[in-house]
Each structure stands twice: as structure tokens, then as C-alpha cells.
């Protein structure tokens with residue numbers, strides 16, 4: 265039998281979450297290296313440093329601009345990071361991924377402080393690495409997941425609301441895609457666990473997402489905001505840590521990768537925003553009329569995309585390059601039936617004409 269070891273997310277969410285850091289990391293030591301994003305530190309550095317007073321901060325480093333091998337190498341060679349007992353990383357997904365890999369390569373436990381709710385990077389065992397020019401490089405698999413994640417919702421509501429908005433789109437896709445990928449399978453305990461938890465990436469967003477997004481735009485922490493942060497970071501992270509790697513995503517993400525063939529796309533639209541359009545295409549293609557209606561109406565209610573125009577694409581555009589890249593994307597390696605380019609084109613057309 266293969267050994268199974270699931271490191272499910274541990275987290276603290278509260279406006280006083282930072283004050284819990286010293287106590288929780290104390291069993292690992294008291295010397296901490298701090299790696300942050302520039303904007304993240306400007307936003308919450310003062311509050312964070314105040315909470316970390318009891319610890320010895322060996323150094324504070326800005327990670328750079330990209331989750332790149334160059335930045336990881338630079339950080340790895342800093343003596344004050346090598347001498348620390350733990351790494352505390354505060355920032356967005358790229359900062360957290362950079363610090364996670366740095367800690368992995370130095371054999372140091374990593375604690376995360378996500379400052380936006382856009383991805384589940386704060387709790388997962390993978391890091392998305394890029395080249396210095398921003399192009400995707402690889403998915404790096406860590407030996408250990410971050411030990412504990414500290415979320416201060418007032419920091420998240422202080423950040424630009426568009427990250428939260430796009431994060432909801434990416435999170436909902438998790439449920440739709442992993443159920444689709446697993447449809448013909450008989451998953452083991454972990455797979456079933458991930459599938460079951462994926463409901464929490466979906467139902468709370470449909471129910472509380474609009475209200476939460478309004479609260480984030482008004483910089484107000486509310487119970488809806490906390491529910492959605494937990495969906496975006498914790499539920500999605502749990503699914504990612506539990507389901508088989510080839511069942512994490514399907515057409516919504518494959519179409520996202522297809523869209524990025526048009527290089528301007530990623531400059532004009534956020535990852536989760538593009539993915540949320542792909543979710544609708546997948547539901548259309550798969551004839552899931554009821555769920556299609558729910559997601560479509562949700563997207564409309566918060567301004568997530570429902571048609572090509574919302575992504576600055578024309579209906580007349582044949583999208584051959586986009587659809588071809590999507591159809592051959594590895595996210596479609598494990599799906600219940602083959603998806604052809606014609607099927608994707610048809611689903612996109614049908615979505616253009618769709619009215620719930």
C-alpha cells in the first residue's frame with residue numbers, strides 16, 4: 265500500500281489573527297525571517313510587526329515581483345534567512361509561492377499571511393512558478409504544505425476588491441471541474457473527501473458572494489466576507505490537497521489556458537475572471553442546465569463574464585487558436601468523455617445565445 269499523508273489546512277481567521285502567530289510558531293523556534301510583497305507590507309506591515317514583537321525577526325525581504333527561480337535563489341542565499349527557524353510570508357499568491365519554495369529548499373517551516381483572497385496559495389503544497397518575464401514555467405511540488413495560515417479579514421477587505429471578485433470565479437470552478445473530472449471514477453477516501461469539500465467552493469459563493477463582494481468594496485468585514493474567504497482559501501486549498509492532481513481542473517481551466525494564447529488577455533483580465541467564463545462553457549457543453557442557470561445568474565449579479573464581449577472578444581472571431589490550445593491542454597487529460605474543438609466552439613456559440 266502507498267503511504268497516504270494529507271496535510272489539511274490549519275488556519276486562524278480573525279481581525280486578531282496576527283497576534284496568534286508567536287504562540288503558534290513557538291514550537292518551531294523564535295527566529296523568523298519575514299518575506300513579503302511590497303504592497304502587502306505597505307498595507308499591513310505595521311500591524312504585523314507589532315504582533316511579531318516577541319519574536320526575533322532575522323530579516324525582512326521583499327520577494328520581488330515574480331514567483332521565479334531567480335527570486336528564490338536570491339532569498340535562499342541570504343544568511344539571515346538561512347539562520348531563521350521559520351519563514352513568515354505575507355502577500356498575494358506569488359509572494360507566498362516564492363516563500364514556500366524558499367522554505368522548501370532550505371528545509372524550513374513556512375507560515376503564511378495571505379493579504380488578498382484570490383487563490384489558495386496560502387495553504388497548498390504546490391507553487392506556480394514563472395519566468396522573470398511573467399510567463400508560466402512550472403508547477404513545483406513541495407515536500408510540506410505551509411504549517412499554518414493566518415488570515416486577518418480586515419487586511420483582505422482593505423485590498424482591491426477585484427482580487428476577491430476574480431477569486432470567487434476561480435473558486436466556483438473548482439467544484440464544477442473536479443466533479444466533472446471524477447464522474448466516471450470510483451475515487452479513494454481522499455478523492456471523495458476533496459469532492460465533498462468542493463461543495464464549499466460553490467454553494468456559499470452563490471449564496472453569499474454578491475453580498476460579500478459589496479462588503480469588500482465598502483472595506484467592511486462581515487460574516488459573508490469571512491465565509492467567502494474561507495471558500496476561496498481554505499475550501500479550495502483542501503480540495504487541491506485532497507483530489508488526484510489530474511482531477512483538480514477540467515474545461516474551465518483548459519479554456520483559460522487557451523485564452524492566454526492571446527497575450528493581451530492576461531493584462532486585461534484576471535485569472536479567476538477568465539476561468540469563470542470557462543465554467544459557463546463547461547456547464548453548457550456538459551448540458552448541466554440547472555447549474556448553468558445558477559452560475560450564469562451569479563456571474564451577471566456580480567459582473568463576472570457571461571459572454572465573449574465581457575472578455576473583449578468578438579462573436580465573429582473564430583477563436584481557432586484559443587480553442588485548439590484549450591482542446592490539447594493537459595487539464596482535459598482526465599475527463600468523462602472526449603471533448604473536441606467543435607464541441608467547445610458549439611458551447612461558446614450556445615452561450616452567446618443563452619438567456620436564463
Ligand SMILES: [Zn+2]
Pocket residue numbers: 434517535536539
Ligand atoms: Zn485557477
